[in-house]
Amino acid sequence: MKPIFTQGPSVTTRVVIAVMVSLALMVVDHRYHHLETVRSALSVATYPLHFIADLPVSATNWVTEVFATRNHLESENQRLHKENLHFRARQQKFAALEEENMRLRNLLESSFKVGERILIAELIAVDLDPYRQQVLINKGNTSGAYKGQPVLDADAVMGQVVHVNRYNSTVLMITDASHALPVQVNRNGLRTIAMGTGRINELELPHLPNNADIEVGDLLVTSGLGGRFPPGYPVAEVVSVEREPQQPFAVIKAQPSAHLDRTREALLVWTLTPPEARSEIANANPDDPDTTQGAEQ
Structure with missing residues (x-):
């Protein structure tokens, strides 16, 4: 149903005008960078929308990283605990070997003093x-x-x-x-x-x-x-x-x-x-x- 009273330019004219304005803004922004302030203000205004849209993905990645880090730390802790026990056992053996070495060195020194077979x-x-x-x-x-x-x-x-x-x-x-x-x-x-x-x-x-x-x-x-x-x-x-x-x-x-x-x-x-x-x-x-x-x- 056609409107009884036509107000303003036609739709085609509006589209053409919008396209021309857009092209002009793009040229001015590209060559003279006059719209940086406007873009910054718009980005600040739209940041909450971007944050809300990205929140599910960010939360999923954070939870995955937390559990992965915890599992890694637990496995690393267990490995270091086993290595610590192993090294402590070897240290005890080294202490015994050190004492045995000292005793044998003393025996050898004694053998030189004895001077016999x-x-x-x-x-x-x-x-x-x-x-x-x-x-x-x-x-x-x-x-x-x-x-x-x-x-x-x-x-x-x-x-x-x-x-x-x-x-x-x-x-x-x-x-x-x-x-x-x-x-x-x-x-x-x-x-x-x-x-x-x-x-x-x-x-x-x-x-x-x-x-x-x-x-x-x-x-x-x-x-x-x-x-x-x-x-x-x-x-x-x-x-x-x-x-x-x-x-x-x-x-x-x-x-x-x-x-x-x-x-x-x-x-x-x-x-x-x-x-x-x-x-x-x-x-x-x-x-x-x-x-x-x-x-x-």
Whole structure:
């Protein structure tokens, strides 16, 4: 239905005018940049509409990123926790290896001081009888060990081999109640016998008169008179001297210089060659890497 009264230009004219105005605005904006202010104002006015339209996508991406980051952090935390436990376990092993290395270095230094053929052995068992001081080492007659062989640690005399098997040997400690070791006072050469008491940290020096020249702190060394231990090896230190006038002998206690209660390695020493040991030493494997020939004195 046509309008009764026509008001203004026709639709075609309006379209043409709009197109021309648009082209003019585009040319002016492109060449002279006069509409930047208007565009900025319009962008500010339309920003809430853009934000609302983009909100679902942004929220979805944020939630996905949060959960992905949390899962990644949890997995990373678990991995680092496992690595931490692993490294702590290795650190404990390294600490043990470091201590073992120090003990072996001390043993090697001791072997140079001994200056004889030596063999490093490891303790593999300890007699749990409180009245017996014996240990088992991992060297036997295949390595040349023999009965009566002196055994040392890095500091002093430990004991002697009393029983030899093919692959292991039993060592009687100097603190065993059945062990006696000829010693002398390093300060003055006074000779006596160091008797085991059955206690790991105590020796007795019996049958010394009250006027014997021995004092607390004196170092006891092997005298070499027993035929098994060569002279000059440290044995113990005097820790107490009790003299009672009514008694004929002084009560003297000494503490072993060797770490009998915590050492893990020992030195088998070839300082003497008894007839019963010559054949076993000759039959020992000369290529045994654990056997060491020290410097000749």
